[in-house]
Amino acid sequence: MGVRGREGEAAKGGRRGEPASLLLAFAWGLAEATLFFIIPDVLLTWLALTRPRLAWRACGFALAGALAGGALMFAGGNADPTAARAALDAVPAVSAAAVDEVGVELRQHGLGAVFLGPLTGKPYKIYAVEAAAGGVGLLPFLLVSVPARGLRFAFAVAAVAGLLRLPRLRHLSVAWRRGLHLAWWVAVYAAYFGLKGW
Numbered sequence: 732m733g734v735r736g737r738e739g740e741a742a743k744g745g746r747r748g749e750p751a752s753l754l755l756a757f758a759w760g761l762a763e764a765t766l767f768f769i770i771p772d773v774l775l776t777w778l779a780l781t782r783p784r785l786a787w788r789a790c791g792f793a794l795a796g797a798l799a800g801g802a803l804m805f806a807g808g809n810a811d812p813t814a815a816r817a818a819l820d821a822v823p824a825v826s827a828a829a830v831d832e833v834g835v836e837l838r839q840h841g842l843g844a845v846f847l848g849p850l851t852g853k854p855y856k857i858y859a860v861e862a863a864a865g866g867v868g869l870l871p872f873l874l875v876s877v878p879a880r881g882l883r884f885a886f887a888v889a890a891v892a893g894l895l896r897l898p899r900l901r902h903l904s905v906a907w908r909r910g911l912h913l914a915w916w917v918a919v920y921a922a923y924f925g926l927k928g929w
Contacts, residue, residue, distance in 0.1 A: 749785060752778060753792045760793035760880075764800025764855055768823045771797070772887040773916050779891040780908045786891075790884040797880045798873055801859040805872055808863030815860045824927035825854060833857045837865050842875040849883045852927065 756778075759771045771793040779786035807815040819825050833853055836844035845858045855876070862872045895901050895908070903911075 749788075752785060753789055756789035756792040757796040760796025760798075761800040761803075762796075764797045764859070765803055766818065766822055766856070768825075768854070769920070771884065775884055776887050776891045776916075777909070777912055779888045780895070780912055781905055783888065783892050786888045787885075790881070790888055793884050794877070794881045797855065798876055801855060801876050801880075802869065802873065804856050804859035805863040805869055808860035809869075812860065812864035815864070819857055819860060822854070822856070823929050824924055825857065826928070829853050829927075830857055830861065834861045834865065837861055837867070842867065842871060845872075845875050845879040848879070852923065855880060 756771060756774060759767075759769075759774050763770055775786055775789055775793060778789055804815065807818065816827075816830055819830055820827055833844070836847055837858070840847070842862070845855070845862075847853070848855050848858055859872065863869075900908075
């Protein structure tokens with residue numbers, strides 16, 4: 732059976748799992764925007780390996796979850812910045828220095844600093860707390876968060892979709908794709924924690 736045939740069977744068998752995948756994307760977006768430390772891109776790119784349409788829908792759910800989580804962290808930063816920063820400090824790879832840097836970025840660049848997170852490896856949750864502590868309004872923060880988070884999620888799915896169009900990759904079996912996916916993310920997080928510390 733060819734790769735397309737296997738993918739077709741996987742798609743048919745997985746349709747009943749769509750609501751669960753979308754719910755998981757929402758929950759993952761919410762968790763990572765609060766105190767979880769693995770980005771939703773891991774799930775989104777996993778889905779994109781065999782079900783790109785579902786992956787695109789999951790982007791929207793992950794974004795909704797991220798906004799909900801961002802609002803929660805914003806509320807914490809607004810109510811008690813010291814306690815919110817202490818909670819951030821307990822998250823792996825988040826340091827007091829990173830929190831201070833985000834505060835400086837927001838003062839220098841305003842809400843445009845939220846777009847710097849994916850480029851500098853600083854989690855979105857820090858921007859939520861520091862934006863609130865800096866007196867930014869919740870609505871402006873969430874409005875900026877839509878493109879800042881949504882574009883990141885969309886880029887991850889688009890990157891996988893583009894890679895799978897390459898001649899050497901598009902004929903790989905689903906098992907090979909998933910193996911490469913896991914290897915990639917293990918390497919990414921090994922490097923990330925190596926640089927940022929646990």
